[in-house]
Amino acid sequence: MSVTTPSYEARSKSLKEFDPEVFDLIQKETERQEYGLEMIPSENFVSEAVLQAMGSTLTNKYAEGQPGKRYYGGCHVVDDVENLASARVCELFGAEFANLQPHSGVQANQAVFEAFLKPGDTFMGLRLDQGGHLSHGSPVNFSGMHYKVVAYGVRESDNLIDPDQVRSLAKEHKPKLIIAGASAYSRQIDWKLFREVADEIGAIFMADIAHYSGLVAGGSYESPIPYADIVTTTTHKTLRGPRSGMVMGKEKHRKAINKAIFPGLQGGPHMHTIAAKAVMAKEALTTDFKTYAAAIVANAKALSEGLVKRGLKIVSGGTDSHLLLVDLRPIGVSGKIGEAVLDKVGITVNKNTVPFDPQPPSICSGVRLGTPAVTTRGMGVAEMSLVADFIFEALTNVENESKLKSVADNVRELSKKFPLYRHRLVR
Numbered sequence: 001m002s003v004t005t006p007s008y009e010a011r012s013k014s015l016k017e018f019d020p021e022v023f024d025l026i027q028k029e030t031e032r033q034e035y036g037l038e039m040i041p042s043e044n045f046v047s048e049a050v051l052q053a054m055g056s057t058l059t060n061k062y063a064e065g066q067p068g069k070r071y072y073g074g075c076h077v078v079d080d081v082e083n084l085a086s087a088r089v090c091e092l093f094g095a096e097f098a099n100l101q102p103h104s105g106v107q108a109n110q111a112v113f114e115a116f117l118k119p120g121d122t123f124m125g126l127r128l129d130q131g132g133h134l135s136h137g138s139p140v141n142f143s144g145m146h147y148k149v150v151a152y153g154v155r156e157s158d159n160l161i162d163p164d165q166v167r168s169l170a171k172e173h174k175p176k177l178i179i180a181g182a183s184a185y186s187r188q189i190d191w192k193l194f195r196e197v198a199d200e201i202g203a204i205f206m207a208d209i210a211h212y213s214g215l216v217a218g219g220s221y222e223s224p225i226p227y228a229d230i231v232t233t234t235t236h237k238t239l240r241g242p243r244s245g246m247v248m249g250k251e252k253h254r255k256a257i258n259k260a261i262f263p264g265l266q267g268g269p270h271m272h273t274i275a276a277k278a279v280m281a282k283e284a285l286t287t288d289f290k291t292y293a294a295a296i297v298a299n300a301k302a303l304s305e306g307l308v309k310r311g312l313k314i315v316s317g318g319t320d321s322h323l324l325l326v327d328l329r330p331i332g333v334s335g336k337i338g339e340a341v342l343d344k345v346g347i348t349v350n351k352n353t354v355p356f357d358p359q360p361p362s363i364c365s366g367v368r369l370g371t372p373a374v375t376t377r378g379m380g381v382a383e384m385s386l387v388a389d390f391i392f393e394a395l396t397n398v399e400n401e402s403k404l405k406s407v408a409d410n411v412r413e414l415s416k417k418f419p420l421y422r423h424r425l426v427r
């Protein structure tokens, strides 16, 4: 006699049947994505195959440890999944090893700190308010709370990372770890410079390519793999995989990184997400993905040029990547207002400090724009000219409701021409 609570029938109901409230909220969010322009540079749209891997039965499996050396039985299938994912990622980036277990980019970075530093040790990273990342030394993040941060910045004259400052700070403070990488820096980072400086003082060099990894994989941004000891990344930005993180690097560091992630920081890896990372890597190994990466950069350059032509100011004068930072001070609009007014017309961006920003981070003087998501939809440089118009019109008419309404209509019309998850929008 079998126990029937919950019954097989109850457990087999679709989300729509079992929980229409959550189903409806997901539909609403899918509609928001479908009918707007997603221009936050750290966001993207995954494929149906990636979504299916994430929503799979692999979520049920505990697999603490490494493939072949787990602390649970029944891991032979997920071992194959993790080995496949790692092999594909190593092939994609030319890495000597990859650990795909970090749940996020910050946890990937934290693993590097755990592997190489002791609390109180000194490291260097790019200032958050000049394009860096929280986990590169912000005082409110573990990195700034538990370690001594020496922050380098960009030059006021051209807003580019100042190599002389990097070298002189490194020589003066002798950090154990030097981090290169950013979340709001649009230009090519000089990986070779950081390798040289790290060698001059015997430091570990970590490149955080969370923003650039899809471009690196597609050959549209120089790879730090030949230079860095360790490379970390998220997998959901330009790389267009599931929301997660990973660490790659030189073979000699494999053991220390693996140990830092498990048992150092995490318990069971998310095997469904690791399967989705395998799918992500398969997609990124195609020639289509190379075309995609090149198109992201071409679109960002076209958008930047379109905005400059209309009179807006771009930090550093342009971009070499997927993102651009618009300095709104010349048109007298704050980042906070800029974000809100663009949201109103269906263009999603985030307010962002510009280098040497006189405003606090809650207000900011700029907005950060990116092209990975609109490029996934199939938009090209012709559409970027329209988008530049929409952005300019909205930002220069923040109180003109009828103008904003007409921009919003145009945004919706353009989005409709580039279907995204239309097949998922069945009510």
Ligand code: DSN
Pocket (backbone or CB within 6 Å): 042, 105, 133, 183, 210
């Ligand atoms: N929060 C991410 C971004 O938007 O750039 C970085 O982790």
